[in-house]
Amino acid sequence: MPSARGDGRIRDAGAVSLSGTMLEQAWARVSARLQAEVGEIDYQTWLRQITLGPVDQDEVTLFLPTRFLRDWVRSQYGDRLGTLWSQEVPSIRRAELVVAMPGAQAPASPAASPGAVPSPAAPPAASQPVSAPSVAGQSVAGQQAAATPSDAVPRPQPSPAADARSDLAAPLDGRFTFDSFVVGKPNEFAYACARRVAERPASPGFNPLFLYGGVGLGKTHLMHAIGLELSGNGRFSVAYMSAEKFMYRFIAAIRSQSTMEFKEQLRAVDVLMIDDLQFLIGKDNTQEEFFHTFNALVDAGKQIVVSADKSPSDLSGLEDRLRTRLGCGMVADLHATTFELRISILEAKAAASGVAVPPKVLEFLAHKITTNVRELEGALNRLIAHANLFGRPVTLEATQDVLHDILKAHDRRVTIEEIQRKVAEHWNIRLTDMSSARRARAVARPRQVAMYLAKQLTSRSLPEIGRKFGNRDHTTVMHAVSRVAELMEVDAAFAEDVELMRRMLES
Secondary structure: OOOEEOOOEEOOHHHOOOOHHHHHHHHHHHHHHHHHHHOHHHHHHHHOOOEEEEEEOOEEEEEEOOHHHHHHHHHHHHHHHHHHHHHHOOOOOEEEEEEOOOOOOOOOOHHHOOOOEOOOOOOOOOOOOOEOOOHHHOOHHHHHHHOOOOOOOOOOOOOHHHHHHHHHOOEOOOOOOOOOOOOOOOOHHHHHHHHHHHHOOOOOOOOOEEEEEOOOOOHHHHHHHHHHHHHHOOOOOEEEEEHHHHHHHHHHHHHOOOHHHHHHHHHOOOEEEEEOHHHHOOOHHHHHHHHHHHHHHHHOOOEEEEEEOOOHHHOEOEOHHHHHHHOOOEEEEEOOOOHHHHHHHHHHHHHHHOOOOOHHHHHHHHHHOOOOHHHHHHHHHHHHHHHHHHOOOOOHHHHHHHOHHHHHHOOOOOOHHHHHHHHHHHHOOOHHHHOOOOOOHHHHHHHHHHHHHHHHHOOOOHHHHHHHOOOOOHHHHHHHHHHHHHHHHHOHHHHHHHHHHHHHHOO
16 A cells, blocks of 8 residues: 655555545645745746646646646746656656646546556636636645535536637636725725626726726736626636736737737637736837727727726826727726725735734734735735744744845834824824823823834934923933833733834834
8 A cells, every 4th residue: 555654745656556535635745845935926826727637657637727827837847846746656757737628538547548547636627718717727625625516616618719718818816806805995996896897897987997006906806806707607708918918919929920810819708808008008019909909899899907007197108099098988096005904904814814813913014014915915924824834823023033024125214203103193192292291191101102112213312312202301211211111021011012113113
């Protein structure tokens, strides 16, 4: 019998026929090792959609939904995948990457080919009109979950044209649904518009839908959510791609003298979504092709969804006729996140992970990382991964250690004025109370904390600090620093508050 020693690797695979469960376990380990090597971003972008196919003799087949993904993964990770498989199952010498085609079947049975191993799962279904994350886009665990009868959703058999469109477009990410989008004041209008398009595509006033905003504010999330909603019922064919990919596909069509095929593929979809349109600035020929595709789809009653970092009127470098057409539908912006929205996003992410993250840590992250939700979620992912890998609780100290590089990128010099403002906000007092003569404890204690932090985080002398607090004597500052230090030793809650303020402020 094959044995699993220590790390669970299959030691004597060549001597026996492996069960589907054993292969699934081996594939789960290969996936985990690959994810650890390449990092979360590259794994989610390129490798997450690989699914396990049949094993025949010394070769394992891995499925990918499009030729574009297959070619990229083969060139960048093909050799490494084969090596990892060999280490897990010595009888497997190579990994073959193929595109999942309609009706693709695994070998009929082990008996049909001596030494062949039955596939643990049927090959992925044909690529859909969009490369939407169905069973073909999940990990082994995701396949098992998706295969349960209660969750199974029948999909229509795609046509050859639909299969061609799926290779033209980029895959949709099943994590980016409307349910997983955290709505707040800065993004509620864009969310409502996206919902409307998903419910009634090509309705008057909402075609095209133009989403714009800064990096990491949720534009791509909403576009994926629209695509998933529309493609999920099988009634609409959706093509999602970046403006960069649109340009490269157009150039490739010109070189291969297949521009008519390119045009026909795009104009056959029901919904076309182009992300990061600003990439087309300065690319006149590509802009012209997009303009004609845009007109053809809108005239045919098809839906267009576009995103960019600026509104159509501010995208200088785009042709005037294209900017005009983009602005004639619904334009919705996503504003910079508020502290409350960032907290809500972090709370939702932490709850989904199942790892206990203290509120003080969430507040710290929401204060420190303010401009990019993607970076904010990435920071929390690192904390959660660290907690899971090492079995340690998430604390403020661990947060600073694990995220030292991210926090360093947000470094800046702290001023006494900023300390006063932050402390006043935290303890809900007026900023003028920092320099007033009021001695009530509700005012005096925060003022002492601000003096303590000014001494800890700035290079100002005690007399200079005193002058910033209503021309107080340097001995008053000394007393405040000493008093706060004493209270921190005996009052854990107070110490935690001061430490949180320090970590949010320090550079």
